[in-house]
Amino acid sequence: MIKKTIAAAVAAAVIMVGVGTIQVNAVPGKDLQILPIIVNGQKVRFPDTEPYVNTDGRTMVPVRFVSEMLGADVTWENSTQTAIIQYEGKTIRMPIGSNTVTVDGAAEELDTAAEMYEGRTMVPLRFVSEVLDSKVEWDAGAHSVKVTDAKYQAKVDTGEVKLDPWGREYSKTQDDKWFRLADLETVGFYDFYSKTATTSRTFIEDRSNTYVSTGNVLASKIRNYYAVQLNVDYRTIDEKAFTKAFMNSASGRITKNSYLEGQFEETIKRYVKWVKDNKVITKGYADPELSAVHGIGTSVWIPTHFKFIIISAKDSNQAFLDSWDVSSLSDAVKLKTGVWYDGYSDVRMNSVVAEATWGEDHGIANFENMFVKDIYFYNMSVK
Incomplete structure (x- = not known):
């Protein structure tokens, strides 16, 4: 699996409504x-x-x-x-x-x-x-649901199976770079990120006392913003609501700098107009992978599972703000309508707090996260 590969077809529905039924x-x-x-x-x-x-x-x-x-x-x-x-x-x-x-x-x-x-x-x-x-069980902090049968719980209780703080099974194969999860191994996550990422395991171990609580807060910021960014409809999109969603999750380096804040607001304004002119309707989700976070200096990168579909657009290649009018840092991708895209990319977060390396004050650092060169991979071809 390589960085610019995305699968070409949507999986067929397993249980479908019969022809002529209500x-x-x-x-x-x-x-x-x-x-x-x-x-x-x-x-x-x-x-x-x-x-x-x-x-x-x-x-x-x-x-x-x-x-x-x-x-x-x-x-x-x-x-x-x-x-x-x-x-x-x-x-x-x-x-x-x-x-x-x-x-x-x-x-x-x-x-x-x-x-x-x-x-x-x-x-x-x-x-x-x-x-x-x-x-x-409902895990409010992680915004997730855990379902466990008695046989599996017995394996957890005896230590035969070990889980991460969010209830995911650790792989039997570990190394000094990652707390490897079994379900991420099956999708080629470590095959790709082991070539590009700094050491995740050391980053997490050094922050063990606050890692779960801080991770839940930062993950919530990513989920909240991308719930708006990936779910746009030209008939109902609201510029003020879109701007608020971003600013509520953004880094203080943006929200506490009036010039930068104005620049980001202007970009959202132009994007919203573009969505209306190009009749864009999209749907999608973002799910941060907190057992794989890494960082350098004041910046933190949270690998995030992105899943999205473009339902309608005159120009599907720029449907999302992350892929709209991108800089040289990102790939200009070609996307199709009616296809579920599924993969991973890093969301960069930083803080206005001097020398902060991990904290609840961290926020999303920019608009371009989903297709930044060399740090994303999907299971369909993006050219």
Whole structure:
């Protein structure tokens, strides 16, 4: 896998609505931050539709991926529009649009119904996980959900499996540069960043007392800003809201310097106008990797998982502010509409505090993070 490779096709929907059937559409809530789901120490990678909190306040997930990671089999019964989950002799039937489900033939009433969204069958995470004998925990600081079954928890309790502070499984292969995570090894993360990054392990070890709390704060800044930057719609984009989102997450070197602040505000103003003129609609998520942070001097780089799609744009090559009118520091990328792009890049953060190397005062240092030369890689070709 190399820096400028991105996969060419969107994975086909696993559970689709049959031709001519009636579809019950979900109406997700307003939170556009990615909602990581960690199942038995592995962060789930969804090929397209991500989990969301619905209007009933329940976390909804694509039924197949979480269920299969817990050892269940999932099928779709088109004639009744029902997802069927089979697990260790147990059968769960979840009809689309109905709050009534059956477990081995016995009816149960849920406070939210399974729903169809973007061609995926979405089901309430807590019910499905618990009926599959797993524990569900919400980690507010990390903005993530952990799902763990008894067999895996026993391995954690005996020390057979070790987890990072956010519930992700450490690889059996470690080195002096990284706290290696098993799920990041499978996507070629270390193959790429071992060639480019300074030592992450030493950086983290030197800041062990404040690392988790500070990391959660900085990750929240990245998620909050990119929830706005990656989810634009020319029909509803608001310049003031966009500017506020950036400034709330930006470095004090920008927000405490009236000239620089004005320059950044002017760039956002021109970009918003461009979005409207070019009828841009995009969707995406940013998920910081806190076990791989590295830094030099007052700057900190947080490798971040970016996932995004351009739904519409006259010029798709500049749809995001990160790829719009870029400087010589970034690659001018060619992106297609209707394709999910998925990969990693570093978000640079710095502080206005003299000689600060790690702290909650750090903020995003610039607009260009997703395609900075030599520090990103995706699983599709970007030329």
